Amino acid sequence: MANDIHLLIGTRKGTFILDGDADRKSWKLRGPYCETWPINHVKADPATGTIYAGGGNEWFGPAVWKSDDLGETWSHSSEGLAYPEGETPIKTVWSLAPDGNGLYAGVEPAGLFHSKDHGITWQHLDGLQKHPSRPKWMPGGAGLNLHHILPHPSDANQIWIGISSVGVLHTSDGGKSWQFRNKGTRNDYMPEDQRYPEFGQCVHALAMAPGMPNRLYQQNHCGMYRSEDGGQTWESIEPGLPSAFGFPAVTHPRDPDTLYLIPLNGDVLGRYVHDAKAAVWRTRDVGKTWQDLRQGLPQKNVFFNVLRQAMAADPLTPAGLYFGTNTGELYASADEGESWTCLAEYLPTITSVETLVPNR
Amino acid sequence: MAHDATLTAATTVSVVLAPALIRLFPDCNGRLELAASSVSDMLDELDARWPGMRDRLRDSTPRIRRHISVFVDGHRATLETPLKQGTRVYVLTMVSGG
16 A cells, blocks of 8 residues: 555544545545444554554454554454453453553553554453552543553553543553552542542543653643653643643654643533634643644634544654544644644544554 | 364254354354353354354353343343253344444
């Protein structure tokens, strides 16, 4: 296939792929794939080009689908992707993350699995189930889901994860044991004197700065944060944003100081874009200042939202940005967010957007 | 079907599988006979023929998935339901989704 870039789109009704040319001006939509299962995350392994799609079907349960031919054919497996007998069964796969040794899958109820054979079989990393605080973890509105996985780029033993209504955890022993990394993040749903607990914060998205694995960004239900020490402490960077509430957070592929967000109008007023006008907000100075990027985005009567895994950047120059809405539109920018075009509409609710540039 | 050769004097049942399930296993035509003395045995036999099919029909509790119906002699069955010689078993998807 001669296309230069592929957008991998997870939706409530299957996986779609948009094939683009080198200029990122001509696009063609394919799909739906994965038998129109609800798919939460579609992610490619850049080393192999294999595409994985994680989700769960009301009839048939959770599985990870895979394609070795850019989506033309798919297989599925959940061998080993299960908790021990008697425990609450896995409902769905929420997030996928390839690393140098294989592929991680985060599931609901919250747990982490790893595959060393490209998604054919899975092994449970059960340190999260053995965490002493586990009986106190309470699910959020979307469930007790493990929705972000950030493997350290050079240390296979280090991983950061985000779990809704629990917070950020870090392991330095490959998932055997986990420590909370929530210091400085707020929980506005607690009494005033208990708003900075050890855990219980509702992380919405985690992002790692390129080339700086200890610089993390976090969009939370209650605030926007940056950490310079691998999540041991967090600092609010929400001043200047129209709202501290949103879902995705995406770093620039090369500039660790640049981050993109889509703030919504808060958590109690419908959770759509601020002032019913679509905008991506960008910082180029690690969150000190923010700019709204609106050119080409609808600015009247816009009531969509963008879910936590539904925005991505490509590795090209200048960087491309992409986001999908709960109303099924896919917007793209080929100039680092300065201007936007709509690539697709009338898709099912978009749950995830990722990019694949072959041979990169 | 080559697997018919494996049928023994044990209980032989006929199985009808839901179309949505068959789509996940392209070489399965959805109707077959196999040897099984319980629904659980039947799922093991199906999984031996089409690896992964058991996981699609049974969760890790273990029990038949909530939105899957297995009918034996006109009644919804559990994994423990015994199968009699010549019984027809229907594996169906329930009304579900949105």
